[in-house]
Amino acid sequence: SQQGEEDPQALSIQEGENATMNCSYKTSINNLQWYRQNSGRGLVHLILIRSNEREKHSGRLRVTLDTSKKSSSLLITASRAADTASYFCATDGAAGNKLTFGGGTRVLVKP
Amino acid sequence: EAQVTQNPRYLITVTGKKLTVTCSQNMNHEYMSWYRQDPGLGLRQIYYSMNVEVTDKGDVPEGYKVSRKEKRNFPLILESPSPNQTSLYFCASSSTVNEQFFGPGTRLTVL
Numbered sequence: 001s002q003q004g005e006e007d008p009q010a011l012s013i014q015e016g017e018n019a020t021m022n023c024s025y026k027t028s029i030n031n032l033q034w035y036r037q038n039s040g041r042g043l044v045h046l047i048l049i050r051s052n053e054r055e056k057h058s059g060r061l062r063v064t065l066d067t068s069k070k071s072s073s074l075l076i077t078a079s080r081a082a083d084t085a086s087y088f089c090a091t092d093g094a095a096g097n098k099l100t101f102g103g104g105t106r107v108l109v110k111p
Numbered sequence: 112e113a114q115v116t117q118n119p120r121y122l123i124t125v126t127g128k129k130l131t132v133t134c135s136q137n138m139n140h141e142y143m144s145w146y147r148q149d150p151g152l153g154l155r156q157i158y159y160s161m162n163v164e165v166t167d168k169g170d171v172p173e174g175y176k177v178s179r180k181e182k183r184n185f186p187l188i189l190e191s192p193s194p195n196q197t198s199l200y201f202c203a204s205s206s207t208v209n210e211q212f213f214g215p216g217t218r219l220t221v222l
Contacts (some may be wrong), residue, residue: 031209042115042201042213043154088154092208097161098144098169099208103153 006089006105014110019076021105023089024069030096032065034074037086037104045073045089079109113138115214117202123220124192124222132187132217134202140212142205143185144169147198148216154201155156159208160185 007022023032035043040103048073049056049065056063062075076083086104093100115136124130144159146169156188160179169213174196176188185204191198197220203211 033209040199040216040218042215043203043211044213045210048209097167097208098156098159099211100156100170101146101154103151 006087006102008105009103010106010108012108012110013079015079015081017079019079019083019107019109021074021107022088023072023074023102025072025089025091026070027091027093028061029091029093030069031092032063032072033090033092033099034061034063034072035088035090035101037088039085043088065111076107081109081111082106084109114210115202115204115212117200117214117217119217123222124134125222126177126193127191130188130189130192130219132200132202132219134185134187134214135183136185136202136204136212137183137211138204138206139141139182140204140206141182142208142211143179144203144211145175145185145187146201146203147171147196149198157187157200183188193217194221197221 033048034046037043047058060077065072086106088104090099090101118133125190141162143155146154148154158177160166200217202214205211
């Protein structure tokens with residue numbers, strides 16, 4: 001079973017709006033990461049948040065982590081058409097030797 | 112340019128015909144991993160390697176083999192491919208398990 005589950009599965013917004021997606025996981029983690037995938041291409045690492053951090057920013061990205069609820073959120077502010085992609089969360093688990101990915105959220109940003 | 116390369120990018124083969132998908136990275140990374148991506152199932156890890164001669168099973172290792180004889184290379188071997196191995200395959204590398212760099216993907220069809 002997947003460690004991370006993203007919600008929603010798909011999201012459609014207008015350019016300039018914010019996009020928020022959530023990730024829930026099941027077991028203890030050291031780190032949680034978010035990746036982006038443009039259609040059929042390799043994933044690109046966006047941001048990593050450690051289990052002792054609650055919030056992290058990188059450009060237009062804001063990630064939160066709530067370890068008590070085993071959940072994380074990714075916010076993309078002022079979205080652009082180029083943000084159209086699938087977004088995946090990934091957790092490393094307590095052993096820290098492998099990543100487990102969620103099913104992803106497909107984001108469509110309409111111009 | 113730092114990159115992960117995979118070959119071939121596209122492959123159509125028949126059931127039972129042994130094949131190898133190569134993966135190479137030029138970043139001197141210790142950690143390498145193979146994933147398969149299927150619609151509705153997200154990315155699932157097949158095998159990973161923490162360093163040369165150190166490999167371990169991921170979540171879906173059945174039907175696959177790997178080797179890590181050199182740090183830069185991590186080939187994926189399908190000894191007897193079957194149609195259920197039709198998928199999009201990604202190789203990834205990183206210094207640790209986090210912030211993985213992904214290759215461009217190999218789309219495999221087994222008839």
